[in-house]
Amino acid sequence: MDHKDQTINKIKNTMINESFEYNRKGAFCNFCSRKKNPHPDFDEPLIVRDLKLNNKNLSICINCHHEMLEQSNGDKNIFDKILSNKYNLIYLLRKTGVL
Numbered sequence: 001m002d003h004k005d006q007t008i009n010k011i012k013n014t015m016i017n018e019s020f021e022y023n024r025k026g027a028f029c030n031f032c033s034r035k036k037n038p039h040p041d042f043d044e045p046l047i048v049r050d051l052k053l054n055n056k057n058l059s060i061c062i063n064c065h066h067e068m069l070e071q072s073n074g075d076k077n078i079f080d081k082i083l084s085n086k087y088n089l090i091y092l093l094r095k096t097g098v099l
């Protein structure tokens, strides 16, 4: 791992440390629509954090968060852009009955 990777990982860790909530009853991810921890060894609620997008209160699970973090390489601006693009797409598909 070179120095650049270390920096990215540091940024990622900072962003991962946003307040994720464990064992929240009725936890739901607005991005993947999961309700349960997808890991088969964990029979527990989804690990989520709240976020605000377009004045809507949403939740995102730790899995989706990690996925977008990878895609954005830890860049907060790109991360936010991926987040809002993804949500807008999901919202559109739900509205038109595709999802």
Ligand SMILES: [Zn+2]
Binding pocket: 029, 030, 031, 032, 033, 034, 060, 061, 062, 063, 064, 065
């Ligand atoms: Zn999710």
